[in-house]
Amino acid sequence: MLGWMSKAPAQCDDGINSGQDSPPVPWRALSIGWTILIVAALVYANMKGISFALALPVALAFVAELPFYVMAGAPPAWLRRSEVLFGSCLLPYLVYTVPTGLFAFQSFGMLVVLAAVLSFWYKVLPRQTWLDVLYVLLLATILLSKIFDQIYPSAIPKTPLNILGHLMLIRTAAVAVIGMRGGTGAQYVFIPKWDEWISGVKWFALMLPPVLTALWATGLWLPRDHPKYWTILPQFLGILWVVALSEEFFFRGMLQHWLESGMRNRIAGLLVTSIMFGSAHFWFHGAFPNWRFAIVATVFGLFCGLAWREKRSVPTSMVTHALGATLYRVFFQ
Numbered sequence: 001m002l003g004w005m006s007k008a009p010a011q012c013d014d015g016i017n018s019g020q021d022s023p024p025v026p027w028r029a030l031s032i033g034w035t036i037l038i039v040a041a042l043v044y045a046n047m048k049g050i051s052f053a054l055a056l057p058v059a060l061a062f063v064a065e066l067p068f069y070v071m072a073g074a075p076p077a078w079l080r081r082s083e084v085l086f087g088s089c090l091l092p093y094l095v096y097t098v099p100t101g102l103f104a105f106q107s108f109g110m111l112v113v114l115a116a117v118l119s120f121w122y123k124v125l126p127r128q129t130w131l132d133v134l135y136v137l138l139l140a141t142i143l144l145s146k147i148f149d150q151i152y153p154s155a156i157p158k159t160p161l162n163i164l165g166h167l168m169l170i171r172t173a174a175v176a177v178i179g180m181r182g183g184t185g186a187q188y189v190f191i192p193k194w195d196e197w198i199s200g201v202k203w204f205a206l207m208l209p210p211v212l213t214a215l216w217a218t219g220l221w222l223p224r225d226h227p228k229y230w231t232i233l234p235q236f237l238g239i240l241w242v243v244a245l246s247e248e249f250f251f252r253g254m255l256q257h258w259l260e261s262g263m264r265n266r267i268a269g270l271l272v273t274s275i276m277f278g279s280a281h282f283w284f285h286g287a288f289p290n291w292r293f294a295i296v297a298t299v300f301g302l303f304c305g306l307a308w309r310e311k312r313s314v315p316t317s318m319v320t321h322a323l324g325a326t327l328y329r330v331f332f333q
Contacts, residue, residue: 023074033066061096072171073188080179082123089115107151118172122180129262136255170246186253192315200319207303214299218292222333236326244321251277252308252317270305277301
């Protein structure tokens, strides 16, 4: 069920998909995910000495977010309604902040505005390429603004909860594009197919020489003295299912697809998308303008774009992206 392909179902005249093609709710996957979340939260709270009264609302906020995040690849008819999607954006915030006393009208107001724009974009505006590109740029601007740091305050030391905002942004945009806009061919998939793994690994291997050379040439060749090898698997899965999923969905599945179509030139679309992907990393590590890492990210994005082009498949570029990012996080500073 986690391997749903995000192909937009047929739509009714009002822009909302009919309930006849609505996919079933993946209760088994959700039950497993909810169990893992609750157990992990309790174990983490016990290790860090966090009170149950504080840990529970945090865990329940992720529990509330999980079904929307999982179902975004093939959203059921009820979730394709802008009003429902809008309300789902607010739910995890309320579940977390109200019991912990962290609710703030200013933060909630900012969230309401963001949720409204993201949820009603394709209900109000026409389906045109330039508006699609603008939507992607809006998503990038929201992330780069770090507004979720303000909206989701953390009551747990050294445990930022802005990830709740990032997850909300990813799946809301996915539902809007897949379930409301449609016609993009973008995929929101958690488990790549076997041939996508093979292709993704191949482009990762081809990417290594130029990316490592770029790291050396820009002075970013800073290997760790003691790499944390035990973090490789959790780092990879976290990057694959959050960072790579979102960035490849937006940059390759949406932006590169639209630019190639609009410019009628695949090479130009690939290059422009890669440059835009690199430019989004000017803020990396909070050191703006981090032009050196932007250069590396542009080269990195070029190979992710090539991986996507080979099969026109977001999961393929997700594998390339996740392998490269994991390598950097584990072995470089």
